[in-house]
Every structure is written in C-alpha cells, then in structure tokens.
Amino acid sequence: MKGLYSRLVGAYAILIGMLLTGLGIVLGQFFPLFYKNLENPTFNQYMLYLIIILFIAFILSMIISMRLLLNYAKPVDDITSVVTKISKGQTVDWANHPYLHFYEDELSIAVKEISETMEKMSTKRIVEKDRLKTLIESMGSGLLMFGRGGTVSLVNGMFRKTFGFEDKEVIGRTVYSIGLPTEIEKLIEEVFMTEQGQETRFSIEIEGKSATYSVYGAPVIGNHGNWLGIVVVIHDITELIRLEEIRKDFVANVSHELRTPVTSIKGFAETLLSGAMEDREVRKNFLEIIHKESERLHSLIDDLLILSGVERAEFKLEFTDVHVNKVIEEAIQLVSVKVKEKKMKIIFQPSSEIVVEGDAGRLIQVLVNLLSNALAYSQDGKEVKVYIEKTSEQVIIIVEDEGIGIEPSQLPRLFERFYRVDQARSRESGGTGLGLAIVKHLIEAHNGSVEVYSKPSVGTAFYVKLPIKQE
Numbered sequence: 389m390k391g392l393y394s395r396l397v398g399a400y401a402i403l404i405g406m407l408l409t410g411l412g413i414v415l416g417q418f419f420p421l422f423y424k425n426l427e428n429p430t431f432n433q434y435m436l437y438l439i440i441i442l443f444i445a446f447i448l449s450m451i452i453s454m455r456l457l458l459n460y461a462k463p464v465d466d467i468t469s470v471v472t473k474i475s476k477g478q479t480v481d482w483a484n485h486p487y488l489h490f491y492e493d494e495l496s497i498a499v500k501e502i503s504e505t506m507e508k509m510s511t512k513r514i515v516e517k518d519r520l521k522t523l524i525e526s527m528g529s530g531l532l533m534f535g536r537g538g539t540v541s542l543v544n545g546m547f548r549k550t551f552g553f554e555d556k557e558v559i560g561r562t563v564y565s566i567g568l569p570t571e572i573e574k575l576i577e578e579v580f581m582t583e584q585g586q587e588t589r590f591s592i593e594i595e596g597k598s599a600t601y602s603v604y605g606a607p608v609i610g611n612h613g614n615w616l617g618i619v620v621v622i623h624d625i626t627e628l629i630r631l632e633e634i635r636k637d638f639v640a641n642v643s644h645e646l647r648t649p650v651t652s653i654k655g656f657a658e659t660l661l662s663g664a665m666e667d668r669e670v671r672k673n674f675l676e677i678i679h680k681e682s683e684r685l686h687s688l689i690d691d692l693l694i695l696s697g698v699e700r701a702e703f704k705l706e707f708t709d710v711h712v713n714k715v716i717e718e719a720i721q722l723v724s725v726k727v728k729e730k731k732m733k734i735i736f737q738p739s740s741e742i743v744v745e746g747d748a749g750r751l752i753q754v755l756v757n758l759l760s761n762a763l764a765y766s767q768d769g770k771e772v773k774v775y776i777e778k779t780s781e782q783v784i785i786i787v788e789d790e791g792i793g794i795e796p797s798q799l800p801r802l803f804e805r806f807y808r809v810d811q812a813r814s815r816e817s818g819g820t821g822l823g824l825a826i827v828k829h830l831i832e833a834h835n836g837s838v839e840v841y842s843k844p845s846v847g848t849a850f851y852v853k854l855p856i857k858q859e
C-alpha cells in the first residue's frame with residue numbers, strides 16, 4: 389500500500405494543478421480585454437508565456453507542499469512501517485533509522501516505548517522458555533505429556549533415554565501406539581477416567597538389568613478449569629529399593645546375631661539353675677560358655693554402636709597430626725593377648741617418622757580390626773607383618789598374614805556388614821562380621837581406601853591407603 393506521504397503529494401499535485409489550470413483559463417479570457425486587436429501570433433505567444441509561468445508556479449508550489457508534507461506525513465509513514473514491523477514480531481533499529489530518532493512527537497515516543505516494552509517482554513519470554521526447556525530436559529525424572537486429543541505433546545530426555553525413544557518417533561503419536569509399558573498405559577487410562585492423580589510402581593528389564601520405577605500421572609487443568617491433557621512423571625527408584633532391602637536385611641541380621649548368644653546364655657543359665665549347678669566341673673564349664681557368649685554379645689553391640697555412629701551424616705573425625713609408627717605400635721599392643729594365645733608373632737619395623745593428617749583413635753581401631761582378623765584367620769604359630777610405604781601424597785599401611793586366605797569369588801563382598809567367608813570360624817574367633825565394614829567406613833571418612841589381596845592357603849594382605857593431607 390502507498391504511504392500517506394505519496395498519497396498526499398498526489399492529491400496536492402492534482403489540487404494545485406486544477407487551481408493553476410483554472411487560473412490560466414481565467415487569465416486567458418482577460419487577454420482580449422487588455423489588448424485590443426490582438427494579432428493571432430502575439431496572442432499565442434502570450435498564451436505560451438502564461439503556460440510557462442503557471443508551470444513554474446506549479447513546480448514551486450509542489451516543492452513547498454512537499455517540504456511541508458515531509459514534516460507532517462513522513463513521520464506517520466515511518467511510524468506506520470515501525471508498527472507493522474512490531475506487529476510481525478520483527479525488531480526495530482531506532483538508532484540507525486534515517487529519520488526515526490529525530491521524531492519527538494507523542495505518537496513516536498509512545499510507539500517507541502511500546503516497541504521497547506514488547507522487545508523486553510519477548511526477550512524475557514524467550515529466556516523463560518529456554519529455562520523451562522532446560523529444566524524439563526535435564527530433570528532427573530522422565531516426563532511425558534499428552535494433549536487433549538490423547539497425542540504426545542512433550543517428552544523429555546530422561547523419558548526418551550529410559551524407553552529408548554527418539555523425539556520424532558513419539559511427538560504427535562497416540563498413547564497406545566508408542567509402546568509404553570502396560571503399567572503406564574493403565575495408569576494413563578485411570579487418570580483419564582477418574583480425572584485424578586494416580587501413582588504406581590513397576591519393574592522392567594533394561595539392557596539385562598532390572599529397574600524399578602515409580603510413575604505418577606495427573607490431569608493438566610487450565611486456569612479456567614478446562615482439561616488440557618495428562619502429565620506422566622517417572623522416577624527411577626531402583627537404588628532406593630536396594631537400600632530398603634539392605635536395611636531390612638540388616639535388621640534381620642542384627643536380630644539373628646543377637647539371638648544366638650542370648651539363646652545360648654539363657655539355655656546354659658537355665659540348665660545350671662535346674663540342677664547342673666551342683667557339679668563343680670559342669671558349673672565352671674557352663675559359666676565359661678556364658679562368659680564367652682556375653683563377651684560376644686558385648687563386642688557385637690560395641691561394633692553396632694561404632695557402625696551406626698560412623699554411618700551418621702553428622703559423623704566427624706578429629707583430624708590431628710598422627711604419627712603412623714605410634715598408631716601401629718599401640719594397635720599391636722592392644723592385640724598382644726591374642727598373639728600370645730595363638731603363639732604368633734607380629735613383625736613391625738618402625739620406619740623414619742611418618743606423619744599423616746588423621747584421627748589417631750579411629751586409625752588404631754582400623755588396625756586392631758585388621759590385626760585381629762590376621763590373627764583369627766591364621767594357624768597357630770604363624771607370622772603377621774605390618775609395614776609402611778610412602779609416596780608423595782599417600783601413606784600405605786600394609787597388614788599381611790600367612791593365614792588361610794580368601795577365595796577370589798568372596799573378595800567383592802568382604803566389606804559388607806555381617807559377611808563372613810566361614811560362619812563357624814568367624815564365630816569361633818569371636819568375630820562379629822562387622823570388623824571390615826567398620827574399617828571401610830573409617831578409612832573412607834579419612835578420604836582413603838582399603839584394598840585386599842589374597843591367595844587361599846597362602847595368606848592375605850590388606851592395604852590401607854591414607855592421604856597425607858586432608859583437603
């Protein structure tokens with residue numbers, strides 16, 4: 389469409405043209421009045437002058453009108469083109485426009501403000517949309533949305549990853565055609581029917597591994613109460629279930645471990661009370677058993693308390709400069725009774741002063757547990773060696789025995805709570821099955837690690853790696 393400026397210029401041209409033509413005709417009529425006996429050639433010459441003068445007048449008035457119109461009509465045209473651009477969502481370059489930045493009338497200022505506000509709003513909308521998209525894409529849960537017509541309108545990365553979908557494969561497809569697990573299809577059906585949020589759990593095999601998911605489906609209701617579709621959120625709870633199982637197993641294990649010595653103590657005490665007390669030999673024998681079982685009960689409760697303390701979120705070590713030689717010597721001292729009992733020997737050559745940042749009490753506990761195991765799982769008369777290796781960042785304490793060793797298949801589970809290779813042997817030696825679990829926790833709290841190397845009938849070596857400095 390033509391602009392206001394060119395339309396007005398056209399209209400002015402016609403108007404001025406008509407006025408000047410009229411003026412020409414009128415003036416033409418007057419010539420014979422002024423000049424009597426006007427000869428034909430002279431008349432024609434005067435007419436020509438008149439036409440030329442009128443034409444020049446036309447040009448001059450057009451130039452003046454155009455200049456005047458430029459001031460009033462051009463801004464309207466420019467603003468119209470700006471508003472058209474804004475309405476199409478295009479951006480307006482005010483600063484570099486040949487005229488726009490000169491205009492200071494109310495209309496231009498208002499349009500400029502509208503354009504700036506809209507630009508700000510659209511930038512904000514883009515940022516918010518991007519943020520929402522990133523949020524939906526990167527959330528840890530899978531998200532799927534159906535529109536009113538029952539076709540998929542949105543699916544996020546986690547959902548696609550879980551079920552191996554491609555974006556293009558699912559968008560626009562119906563619920564039943566994309567191959568969702570039946571549990572999810574059923575849940576969606578229920579949400580459709582009840583118009584209420586629904587929740588379920590299901591397990592599926594993904595790449596040979598069983599995974600458990602919690603699914604939540606809910607209707608999406610608009611501001612005016614109209615039904616917009618359904619949103620389905622799925623969350624992987626495999627790890628949660630595993631932890632729950634571990635917790636249940638632990639409670640069962642603890643109860644079992646506690647019951648055995650208690651049953652034994654109760655049984656022997658009852659037998660004593662019902663007459664066996666009279667026989668001195670039997671009495672001593674039974675009391676020794678009761679004593680041993682109560683010792684076991686005691687160490688079990690001690691270990692349980694240590695473990696539950698270590699596993700607490702607020703558990704903190706007290707880091708100081710620890711002299712490794714001293715810690716080892718103290719631990720050896722603490723197991724000396726057992727060493728004598730089994731006629732064994734612990735060989736340790738204190739090396740040059742080595743200091744690590746650690747909790748001395750806890751490190752002694754770790755070494756006592758490892759030494760007790762080395763003693764418990766070795767035949768009488770064998771030797772246990774303790775030595776230290778040092779690198780620029782780590783100190784490694786090695787406890788090595790010549791004992792019964794451990795089958796390679798048993799090694800991965802060794803540090804689990806209550807895991808024992810030989811139940812009877814562990815019990816016989818007064819083990820609680822918690823020693824290595826405690827070792828692992830305490831060393832990890834020092835930001836270190838424990839490794840075990842073993843060969844059945846040859847021996848076992850535990851490597852405790854500790855950082856020299858805590859971060």
Ligand SMILES: Nc1ncnc2c1ncn2[C@@H]1O[C@H](COP(=O)(O)OP(=O)(O)O)[C@@H](O)[C@H]1O
Pocket residue numbers: 757761762765789791792793794802807808809810814815818819820821822823824825848
């Ligand atoms: N030095 C070792 N030699 C052989 N087996 C060991 C050694 N240390 C630990 N084990 C095995 O690991 C199991 C778990 O050890 P631990 O957690 O200390 O529990 P326990 O109370 O049974 O000693 C033990 O029952 C034993 O079978």
Ligand SMILES: [Mg+2]
Pocket residue numbers: 757760761819820821822823824
């Ligand atoms: Mg032990």
